[in-house]
Amino acid sequence: MAHRLLMRRIWTLSAKEIRYLPASFTAISSSSFSTSLQPSSPSASFLSPSHNLPRTSRRQVSFNVQDNEDFTERVINSQLPVLIDFHAQWCGPCKILGPRLEKAIAKQKGRVAMAKVDIDDHTDLAIEYGVSAVPTVIAMRGGDIIAQFSGIKEDDELDSFVSKIIGK
Structure with missing residues (x-):
């Protein structure tokens, strides 16, 4: 249950929030948590601070x-x-x-x-x-x-x- 809540929170983070996550957060691993947040390849590194996420400059209408x-x-x-x-x-x-x-x-x-x-x-x-x-x-x-x-x-x-x- 806690793992599901954690994953839901990660998926709802904005690009700005992801960019500033502490490094320790990206290396979360647990024996009971089968889906590690540690990227398996550089291309799958969606939590990596060096990964450039697309930026949109939408002005608030x-x-x-x-x-x-x-x-x-x-x-x-x-x-x-x-x-x-x-x-x-x-x-x-x-x-x-x-x-x-x-x-x-x-x-x-x-x-x-x-x-x-x-x-x-x-x-x-x-x-x-x-x-x-x-x-x-x-x-x-x-x-x-x-x-x-x-x-x-x-x-x-x-x-x-x-x-x-x-x-x-």
Whole structure:
């Protein structure tokens, strides 16, 4: 059982975590543990610190708001314009709009951020910003609301909305 948990933890490690494992960890061996972590050949050395793992430089397009302090820090105090996607897990149109909005924001290559606020988890934020229907998207810059819309939009309308936010 412990061996299974250990293997599960190893397989879920990120590339960065694997790179910094202590050398003693890669040489784990036990008489009861039939699958040794010690590589049998240099090509099978997935835990070797010298092995270069592929790196991806994915920029975080959006983030989930955790609480009011997180909202203040990452949205209101943001240097970038921020689109706030007020949504709910049970909302069908929200599930359609969310990925479209992320795609429109990704096209801007870091000139705008997107915060996701689940209205069931953060009812106080939804009330504070007058959200009466979901999905509702509010654009903020420097803590001020500069634009907003409710409901679903087509991809070209979202691209236009995001472009206007950056240009304001």
